[in-house]
Amino acid sequence: MTALPVAAARHVSFFPVVVTGPPTDRNRTWPSFTPASARVVEARDVQAGDLILADFPHPADGGSPTSNYFTKAYHAHPTAFTESRDSCPECTQIEDPGTAVMLTKGHPWDCDPWEAEFPVLIVPAxxxxxxxxxxxxxxxxxxxxxxxxxxxxxxxxxxxxxxxxxxxxxxxxxxxxxxxxxxxxxxxxxxxx
Ligand SMILES: [Zn+2]
Structure with missing residues (x-):
């Protein structure tokens, strides 16, 4: 019996996060999307055109990170993180500039750096x-x-x-x-x- 070739692949990650329903307050502009469309991926896996909905900050009490929906969902245009050209407050907080990614630049944020392994709630492109x-x-x-x-x-x-x-x-x-x-x-x- 011949072993089937296995494509080189990264390990599959299961994210220990809590995804809540989207916010309902009127100050936020939200596309109505089917919950089945949303996915949690690592920031490094966000693709151009993905709609970014939320990040997952660690709560102060040490519980599971819970979805923190942004005021406005926005489309990703990922580029490499280049710290040397940018020393804004967000960029200086990046701990691992070697692998960090810039998820968008220009709209709606001037600068949107993420640690590569940080979970992001998206609707795929x-x-x-x-x-x-x-x-x-x-x-x-x-x-x-x-x-x-x-x-x-x-x-x-x-x-x-x-x-x-x-x-x-x-x-x-x-x-x-x-x-x-x-x-x-x-x-x-x-x-x-
Ligand atoms: Zn910056």
Whole structure:
């Protein structure tokens, strides 16, 4: 019996953190996302386009780190951490500049350095993009729809079928948007068929 080749891989981490539901106060702007879309990853594994929702500060009482949602979710544009060019308060707190990552620079933070192994709550880029495109499709349908309430009857996969059948935008645009949304997040919006 021949052993199957095993791809080189890092160990799988299970993060000892508590993920709470997203905040409900009105001062925060939150995309509504399905809880199944959110993931905890290490900062070094955050990809461009991932939507960053929360960090996990260690509580003073020594309990499990609990999700601390940012005032506004933001998209990641990770780059290498370059301490020498930046000595802002956040950067000087980084303990391991050799592996730290900059999750975004310019928007919405000037500087967003993270220790490589720090846990981050994200919606992965594919689902975040599907969510964004869906919001665009729904808002455009509302703008031109007749009557727009019909769009929101039933679960999202049914609403996607409704869009295809009723095509509130140009037919090609509706079809392309629904196809892309379903390719990116078939779990939420249903597979293309
Ligand atoms: Zn900095």
């Amino acid at each position: 594919a689902q975040a993009t599907a969510h964004h495109l869906w919001g665009y499709l729904v808002s455009e349908a509302n703008r031109v729809g007749d009557p727009p309430e019909l769009v929101f009857e039933g679960p999202e996969p049914d609403a996607a079928d409704w869009f295809l059948a009723n095509s509130p935008l140009y037919t090609e645009d509706t079809c392309a948007l629904v196809t892309a949304i379903r390719l990116l997040d078939p779990h939420r919006f249903g597979p293309n068929r």
